[in-house]
Amino acid sequence: QVQLQESGPGLVKPSETLSLTCTVSGGSISSYYWSWIRQPPGKGLEWIGYIYYSGSTNYNPSLKSRVTISVDTSKNQFSLKLSSVTAADTAVYYCARERRLKTIFGVVNWFDPWGQGTLVTVSS
């Protein structure tokens, strides 16, 4: 059973770069899309972006200028970098696997599983 685990600093200073890594265990990172999703305290979910195991990426337009997602297939890991952070970037950050299936009706896709999440606080 595939499991995901986020890791990285829990505290980042304003204007600096937030860096997180998601380690995939129990399965290969190959042949899937992998996303980062965040949730500010007490608020809803926001998709940040995804990376395909081959390295192609797609980012949320509202964050695109500050986001970089990369993958290391040899370590079964993918990573998130968010630059120039402010207090508004304080959130629980989740990594998740995106399943995609081509059907006769088109592409069907969903997130499963999710990591447990890691709280990142932006503060001086």
Added chain:
Amino acid sequence: QSVLTQPPSASGTPGQRVTISCSGSSSNIGSNTVNWYQQLPGTAPKLLIYSNNQRPSGVPDRFSGSKSGTSASLAISGLQSEDEADYYCAAWDDSLNGPDWVFGGGTKLTVL
């Protein structure tokens, strides 16, 4: 403000049937499938319904999903205390700004 619209709260008594709505547009729900996630207090979201109405293995058949046009619904029958959680809908959005995932703002379900 979320792209998909959900009621902020819903409630029911044990055994009741409750429904949670999710409203979108032609670029998301209208042209792509809808997924539902359950987030128990203090935990990560968990897949509850995918592809509008499919239940993953292990999800009780008390949970069901449907979609019509640009709206979707999650129904929970035989409500139980352990169903108290936040519920989120999500869909892929083929917007002109660039395709991306969009979520509803979440519905907090209270079991009275």
